[in-house]
Amino acid sequence: MIRYILPTLLLISSALWAQLTAPPLKISWEIIENNHQGKSASLTAFTITNTGKKPLPKNGWTMYFNFVRKVDTTLSTDLKVRHINGDLFQLVPTASFQGLKPGASVQVNFISEAWVVNFTDGPAGLYWVWDQQPEKGYSLTDYTIKPSTQPRQYQRFAGDKFGLITPATTFAQNKSIQDIPEKEIPKILPTPQHYRETGTSLVITPETKLFAPADFKEEASFLAGQLSAMLGKSVTSTTQKAEAAIVFRVDSSLAKEAYRLIVNEKGAEIAAADRAGAFYGMQSLMALLPPTSWGKTQANLTVVGAEVNDQPRFGHRAIMLDIARNFHSKKQLLKLLDLMGFYKLNVLHLHFSDDEGWRLEMPSLPELTQVGAMRGHSNTPLKNLQPAYGSGPDLTANAGTGYYSRLEFVDILRYATARHIKVIPEIEAPGHARAAIKAMEARYVSKLAEGRKVEAEKYLLHDPADRSVYRSVQMYNDNVINVALPSAYRFLETVTDDILAMYREAGAPLETIHYGGDEVPTGVWTNSPAVEKLRQQNPELKTTDDLWYYFYGKINDLVQKRGLFLYGWEEIAMRKTMLDGKPHIIPNPDFVGQDMQVDVWNNVLGWGAEDLAYRLANAGYKVVLSCVTHLYFDMSYYKSFDEPGYYWGAYTDVDKPFSFIPYDYFKNSKEDRLGNPLDRSIFNGKERLTDYGKQNIVGIQGLLWSETVNSPERVDYMMLPKLMGMAERAWAQSPTWAETNDEKAYQKAWSVFANQLGKRELPRLDAFAGGFAYRVPTAGALVEGNQVQANVQLPGLTIRYTTDGTEPTVNSAVYSQPISVSKGMKFRVFNSAGRGGRTVVVNP
Structure with missing residues (x-):
């Protein structure tokens, strides 16, 4: 009988704790050291206190x-x-664990690959699950x-000489920046080809009228709406020029x-050959307004008189936003489109699918969002995706869950089109596809349970008999589509056609769809019966690399039949071969001349592919x-x-x-990926x-991946x-300094x-x-003798300080000249709206 007593007591104890939901624990994590045992590894620790x-x-x-x-x-x-899968881990008690008394603590040390430097490297999304409630997770807050x-905590390896940035480091970086009188600052950004201020100005009132020919009617209406919001009264158009x-x-x-823009005291003229040019001319007109004109109503608006002749350097001016790793709302996306339109960017590359989420409703395949757009804890297989990037156990109230409905996406497309922005959706394939794979596996299981085997296999993305072993960069072992399955191509055709239907409904242009192609790990497709069958049918497919070219050949046919061109990450344009007995990569000759477009990201300085784009x-x-x-x-902005x-x-x-110098980014690259001076x-x-x-x-494309970006504030x-x-x-033409390398x-x-x-x-962006x-940048500060100097990266922002150890506020003293140094002085930069950046501490 005795051997049954302890388990029974433990069950009772666990039940009591379960009634208390999350246990009352205080948990911390710290970096003990990088370069652990002289290796590319870090030693870190949880400390758990009851x-x-x-x-x-x-x-x-x-x-x-x-x-x-x-x-x-x-x-x-x-x-x-x-390790569970991806970035999800468990901490479990072993047989030797004796529990934790009230007030007691336990430290758990563990070794992980590579190094950890900043707070976003740390474990996130901690939650607790009782064995008696396996379906319920409790967040540990x-x-x-x-x-x-300490250096051992932030130095990545023995030769890492680049420490954490200091106020003195920042001061030195800012020292060469001159404070230029505002009247001498060009008013339009990006820089126009030709810009000249005339010394005149135009006053716009609610009585000011607009005229536009039929070709530019929409752009004139857009401008009228902007001006009306600022003036608080409707600005109207006229048919009489x-x-x-x-x-x-x-x-x-x-x-x-x-476009050509002329503004003087009599009026403004915007000339263009097409609607996009008229739109950009209108945005430049708005840029000539005082930055404080937004976010309020006023009786009139004063526009700086100027003559502007302008055109873009590149036709593809893009922002890529990742809404898959962490979801970003429609509201946030519309704000981004407004921002892009103002700064004359014309492509939104929407990364809506990845391992951690599928964020766009597909009418033909509802499981993609029913399963693939939901992240949270579950003990039921294929109910939803697992937590990732700190999204926690709950299916709601976190950035891990969410998607755009078909109607929302149509609205987004119309909003973008009005701002002359093309939205290019990205269907990640064949790698980075776990959300789609699991959603289609859930569909497969559901249809199979209904006895509908043919329908179940219709869109299957994995081979159930596949015994291939691999691990992706993000630590998944089940995130690659099996390219030997006919159902994989049926899936991509169906999704593509659903997307095309939404674009047609929105009246939005679509020339291409991005089909991913990056980071397919070694080991995939090596032990798959479906792949072996395909090879028997196609003897030319001798290696797994050949399967890659086979896959993108079929995708290329798919998009060309629909009047599109193929777009993807750099890997779709590369072929693996051997050189002197070693693996070597060359541009793939098979697809040259087929109108393929690629995003080239890998120019990491020191990795060997610095010239890949070229x-x-x-x-x-x-x-x-x-x-x-x-x-x-x-x-990260800096270390x-x-x-x-x-x-x-x-x-x-x-x-x-x-x-950045697009045609020769070797020329002025100055530091390596670690922040050290570059070995040229x-x-x-x-x-x-x-x-x-x-x-x-x-x-050119700016990219915001969202692994560490889980809120609107972090996006901004x-x-x-x-x-x-x-x-x-x-947009701007190549500057003189780029052509001459004149420092x-x-x-x-x-x-x-x-x-x-x-x-x-920045003052404009406050509203x-x-x-x-x-x-808001951090202040630079330098102690020399008994005085401290401070500076800021962006002149116009205000530095405030305290000498009593308190946190600087918008009411603290303004720094204007060197002051006597004292222990624990604090400096902080504020913007015109009174929002501050991070505080820096300066000691003698």
Whole structure:
């Protein structure tokens, strides 16, 4: 009898805790050291404290969490970390765990791959599951991440000489930025081809009339709506050109998307050959208004008198937004479209499907959103997707769940079209497809249970008999579509046709669909009966690499039959081969000349593919520069524990997209991916862009992946003000400093741009489209002797400080000149709306 007593007591104890929902625990996580045992590994630890009045049971529970590093070893004997799939892990008690008394703590040390530097590297989305309630997860909210302060915590490896950024480092970076009087700052961004202020101004009132020919009727209506909102009264159009102060005019001599704008005290004229040009001319007119004109009503508006002749450098000026890893609402997307329209960006690349979510309703396949758009805890297979990126156990109230309905997406398309923005949807395939695979597996199981085997297999994306073993970069072992299945192509055809129907309903243009193609791991398709059958039918498919070309050949046929061209990540244009007995990648000759377009992201400095974009363009592929070194907005601004974002490819502050040289980004690349001074020998032997290749660089794209972006505020923070530098490079003509590599000319241009942001663009964004929570920079500070100097990256923002250890507020003293240093001085930058950035502490 005795051997049954303890289990019974434990069941009773677990039941009592279960009634209390989440156990009263205080949990923290900290980095103990990087470069653990001299390897590319980190040693980190959870500390769990029982803050309740009852002992924590020694078994009968599991703690779940998301972590972006693969855990190799748990050093603790009482509790063990186990990998589930993707970034989902469990912490479970072992047989030696004796429970946790009230007030007691236990530390769980574990070793994971690579290094961890900032707070967004830490475990997230912690939740608790009792064995007696396997379907219910309880969020653990008393959780903190301890800051790293010691070199062993933030130095990534023995040779890592780049420490956390300091106020003195920031001060040195800002030192060359000049404070330019506002009257000398150009008013329009991106920079026009020709811009001259005339010293006059136009006053717009509710009585001001607009005229537009039929060709530009929509653009005139758009402008009237903007002005009416600012004036609080309706601005109307007239059919009599002579009666109007603001006139749109068709000028067929101008290039596509080009415009001419003339503003003086008598009125304004916007000339263009097409509607897009008229729209951009109208946006430049709006840019000439004072930045404070938005978000309120006023009796009149004063427009700076100017003459502007302008046209874009690149036809494809894009933002890629990832709504799959974490979902972003329709409201947020519409705000982004307003922002893009104002800065003359014309392509929204919508990454709506990935391993962690399918975010667009497909009328033909409702399971894609019923299963694939829902993330949360479940003990029922295929009910929904597992938690990821800290989304937690609940199916609602988190960024892990959500999608656009068909009607919402049609509205989004119409909104984008009115702003001359093309929306390019991305169907991730064959990798990064777990959400679709699991949704179609749920459909398969459901139909099979109904006895409908043929219907069940109709859209199946995995081979149930496949025993291939692989692990993706994001640690999934089940996220790749089996390209040997006819049902995979039926699925892609059906989804493509559903998307085309939505575009037709919206009256929106669609020239291409993005079909992914990145990061398919080694090991896929190697032990699949379906693949073996396909090879027997097609003897030319000798290797798994051949399956790749087979797949994209069929996708290319699919899109061409529908009048589209194929678009994907760089891998779709590459062929694997051997050189001197080693794996080597070349541009795939099979698809050259077939109008394929690729996003090239991999130019990581030091990885060896720095010239990939130029090699593909020289080979004949249409290339959109999507370079991680300068254009990944999800990269952290700089190395600091408090700065969110990834940093595997680079640190990306505001200057990175601004300094990007599209046709020769080797020229002024200055630091490697770790932030160290760049060894320029990495460019030796790399392929330069030819004049022929330049014709194939069709555009530039700024990208916001959302693994660490789970709120509207974080979207704004990571996107802005980086987006403005990218828009400048996509639209404006190549600047003199880029052609000559003149550092002094660059510093002068950078000062002008920094002043534009601080004194015009960011103040405008405080109210534009409802306002944006852009990143306010941290202050730079330098102690010399008994005095401290402070500066700011973007002149026009205000530095405030305290000397008593308190946090600076909008009412604190304004820094204007060097002051006496004292222990624990705090500096903080504020914008015109009184919102502050992060505080920095300065000591003697």
